[in-house]
Amino acid sequence: MRMECAIIGGGPAGLSAALVLGRARRKVVLFDDKQPRNAVTAHTHGFLTRDGVKPEELRRLARQDIRKYPSVELESRRVTGIMPIRGGFRLQADDGKVYEARKLLLATGLKERLPDLRGLQGMYGKSLFSCPYCDGWELRDKPLVVIADGDQAFTLSRLIYQWSRDLVVCTNGSASRLAPEELRLLHRKGIPVVNQRITELAGEKGQLRTVRFADGSSVKRAGGFVSPYWRHATQFAEQLGCRLSASGGIETDSLGRTSVSGVYAAGDASVISPAQAAIAAGEGSRAAIGINTDLVREDFG
Numbered sequence: 001m002r003m004e005c006a007i008i009g010g011g012p013a014g015l016s017a018a019l020v021l022g023r024a025r026r027k028v029v030l031f032d033d034k035q036p037r038n039a040v041t042a043h044t045h046g047f048l049t050r051d052g053v054k055p056e057e058l059r060r061l062a063r064q065d066i067r068k069y070p071s072v073e074l075e076s077r078r079v080t081g082i083m084p085i086r087g088g089f090r091l092q093a094d095d096g097k098v099y100e101a102r103k104l105l106l107a108t109g110l111k112e113r114l115p116d117l118r119g120l121q122g123m124y125g126k127s128l129f130s131c132p133y134c135d136g137w138e139l140r141d142k143p144l145v146v147i148a149d150g151d152q153a154f155t156l157s158r159l160i161y162q163w164s165r166d167l168v169v170c171t172n173g174s175a176s177r178l179a180p181e182e183l184r185l186l187h188r189k190g191i192p193v194v195n196q197r198i199t200e201l202a203g204e205k206g207q208l209r210t211v212r213f214a215d216g217s218s219v220k221r222a223g224g225f226v227s228p229y230w231r232h233a234t235q236f237a238e239q240l241g242c243r244l245s246a247s248g249g250i251e252t253d254s255l256g257r258t259s260v261s262g263v264y265a266a267g268d269a270s271v272i273s274p275a276q277a278a279i280a281a282g283e284g285s286r287a288a289i290g291i292n293t294d295l296v297r298e299d300f301g
């Protein structure tokens with residue numbers, strides 16, 4: 001099937017691109033295997049007119065908008081392979097179906113890897129989060145824990161202090177330590193730093209109650225923030241030879257073009273940080289305009 005654009009990823013970035021390209025009368029296929037990064041959380045905050053919406057509801061509303069534009073196909077499938085061909089790309093979906101497209105948009109997002117802490121998986125997205133812009137308001141003024149390696153702990157704690165002044169910083173026995181000046185600043189704000197290894201995040205139904213340490217001590221907390229590690233959700237950018245930026249995101253120009261002709265990127269996969277649904281949607285819109293601009297130039301002469 002020959003399309004003008006194939007979009008991989010049906011999160012805010014890919015869906016926003018599909019909407020703009022549909023309205024530009026482009027023949028588009030959008031693939032999504034429904035494994036978004038924020039699946040663990042119940043609410044998306046800070047998205048204009050949709051503050052607090054369920055992540056799946058935001059995507060459902062977007063798909064509903066897109067269905068008004070008949071040139072866009074929505075495929076609930078995983079793309080398993082991409083091959084550059086003359087004038088475009090050949091994509092293979094997990095049902096074996098093959099598509100060809102002149103342009104390719106990578107809106108595949110990121111995957112998180114959380115620190116290996118007992119109890120964390122069940123609490124992440126419920127009472128422990130990674131981004132205060134997303135979930136800080138809901139945790140405001142509560143007794144919070146900040147879990148991060150020594151080299152990130154200060155920056156994250158300083159930020160979280162804007163939402164709550166009752167903080168305990170835990171480096172979980174990480175080899176990297178806070179610098180003396182950072183410790184002094186935290187001490188001045190009355191923020192204790194615990195370097196002990198965490199043995200358990202205890203609570204019930206996703207609600208953190210107690211942080212327990214290897215030396216037998218513990219501290220009561222009502223929630224907090226953790227600094228996760230991340231990786232790209234797919235290897236497509238590297239396989240296609242797209243240059244990555246210093247932060248590890250797919251490098252793009254101001255219209256979402258990557259270093260590989262015909263390949264565009266949008267959303268968390270290119271921005272990395274700050275990771276926000278509104279930013280991803282904006283990026284998707286921008287890349288769609290880049291794609292349409294290039295198609296117009298190629299076809300109009």
Ligand SMILES: Cc1cc2nc3c(=O)[nH]c(=O)nc-3n(C[C@H](O)[C@H](O)[C@H](O)COP(=O)(O)OP(=O)(O)OC[C@H]3O[C@@H](n4cnc5c(N)ncnc54)[C@H](O)[C@@H]3O)c2cc1C
Nearest residue numbers: 009011012013033035038045079109134267268275276277
């Ligand atoms: C716990 C948590 C809470 C958050 N809370 C908020 C919040 O309150 N407010 C906010 O603005 N942001 C929040 N975010 C961030 C927000 O979720 C992301 O910034 C946003 O979803 C990025 O959109 P995206 O379209 O780039 O990627 P995603 O939303 O991750 O979408 C990428 C999509 O691509 C699909 N995909 C990947 N590979 C393939 C493939 N090979 N084939 C087919 N499909 C594929 C995935 O299944 C996924 O659906 C939160 C994130 C987390 C982890």
